[in-house]
Amino acid sequence: MTWTITPESVDSPAAAALWRAYYTEVSDRWYLLHEGHRTDPAELEREIAADDGGYLTPPGGLLLVGRYDGVPAGMAGVRLLDAATAELKRVFVAEETRGKGGAALLVAAAEDAARALGARRLLLDTRGDLVEARRLYTRLGYREGARHNEDEYAEHWFSKGLV
DSSP states (O other): OOEEEEEOOTTSHHHHHHHHHHHHHHHHHHHHHHHSSOOOHHHHHHHHHHOOOGGGSTTTEEEEEEEETTEEEEEEEEEEEETTEEEEEEEEEOGGGTTSSHHHHHHHHHHHHHHHTTOSEEEEEEOTTOHHHHHHHHHTTOEEESOOSOOTTOOEEEEEEOO
C-alpha cells in the first residue's frame, strides 16, 4: 500500500469529500470540547459551503490530494499571502489511514508546491486541541511563534523557512 499525491481541483468529488470530512471533524471536536455537543447540522452545511477553497487554486494556490492505495485519504493546500510567504491550509488525513505516513508526505508536497509558487517561508495556524497537528508540525521543523493572523479559532502559529 502506497501514497500518491497529486494536485486536484477544489471542486472535484474527492476534494469536496475530504473538505467535508476535515471540516466536520475539526468542528465537532471544537463543539464537543467547548459545548458538549456536535456541530449543528445546519451550521455545518453553511460553513462548508461558505469556504469554497478558491484561494487554493492557481496561480496563487494549490490543493493536493493524497490517495492511499488509490483511495482519496488526505489533503493539504497552500496559498500565497505575498511574493515570499505562503500559508499551509486544510492538512487532513482520514482516520482510517492515519499512522501510515500520509501527513508528513502531504506537508512535504505542500512545501514543494509553496516553493514552486515562489514562497520562501510557510506559515500555518492551528488550535490548542489539535495536539496531533502541533506535534506533526514540530516534528517537521516548524517553529511556533507570534500570531500572524486574526483567525478567531487559531491559538498556535507556526512558520518554517523553505530555502
